[in-house]
């Protein structure tokens with residue numbers, strides 16, 4: 096199977112029959128590990144699973160003790176996902192090692208399938224890559240999902256030992272850097288008719304849980320002026336969030352999930368629980384917009400006698416990707432005969448977690464129709480070939496540099 100066939104094959108491993116949903120260490124993850132592990136071993140890698148559930152394939156260097164290059168991405172998905180967001184970066188990493196056909200380099204290669212990047216199950220993203228930078232702390236381990244299962248328990252349920260998390264941590268002096276191949280998940284490369292793009296920065300993101308509390312009451316007997324309707328207040332606030340997000344270029348804000356309680360058609364909603372996701376490559380712009388959105392919620396609450404509460408789940412600073420590693424990736428793209436286009440990522444990636452510890456570089460692959468986080472997400476075979484070619488040039492340039 097080629098890279099695309101492998102991604103589509105893995106997409107059949109889901110916790111929801113009929114669509115692709117694979118959250119942190121859910122049962123289908125074990126099947127994905129089995130197939131990735133087989134492909135890694137047949138490419139000459141030794142395979143292990145760390146205490147955060149990251150599957151790690153190691154391709155030894157010519158000389159023991161040489162540094163290693165990390166190539167990775169995530170294998171968890173959003174609900175009803177596409178086949179390529181995450182798995183493309185892992186299967187491309189394996190394909191690069193396969194292309195070496197047993198030839199050893201002056202550095203090792205570690206291909207990593209991160210266990211969790213989307214943040215779907217626990218509301219906190221990057222659990223897999225956080226383990227590599229020693230950022231899975233007690234409070235994260237104690238975070239519970241909707242069923243009350245904590246991250247720690249999910250790790251144990253998968254047969255892993257959270258006490259071994261320190262063994263997952265990388266030593267920066269042993270690492271050349273981290274490179275992640277990823278679909279762009281946006282319209283830029285397609286609009287420019289380009290196959291690949293070099294990521295120069297990854298937008299920062301704020302993720303919150305927001306609650307509006309009014310009072311449930313009878314839909315038929317409660318006059319409009321006597322209501323404390325949490326859902327109509329939330330509706331006003333969501334349009335306020337959208338209006339605020341339109342005030343600055345590249346600023347985006349999304350209320351992606353909303354639950355109304357008690358959730359009956361003949362009962363005024365007494366409580367509404369929403370998510371809020373705000374992003375921008377400039378952290379001041381993002382945080383400024385967020386504080387105006389929250390002030391707007393409080394203003395609405397005061398006007399409508401609605402209690403407003405929120406819990407910040409994530410404040411992930413934006414990162415710039417400008418290391419020598421990125422310059423080498425640019426040279427590799429040019430050496431592969433491809434146009435070099437630099438761009439910002441609106442989506443978050445494991446690279447932003449690792450960038451705090453080691454040089455990180457990302458190569459985007461065009462997303463046809465700019466569709467992602469959707470079953471129609473796809474990639475073009477020629478673009479995957481181009482990414483593979485650039486990846487091999489990248490290894491070649493690193494080899495020359497470290498010979």
Ligand code: HGY
Nearest residue numbers: 212213441442443444
């Ligand atoms: O939401 C994101 O930015 C990514 O898909 N985790």
Ligand code: MN
Nearest residue numbers: 169180181444
């Ligand atoms: Mn992704």
Ligand code: MN
Nearest residue numbers: 173180213468
């Ligand atoms: Mn994603």
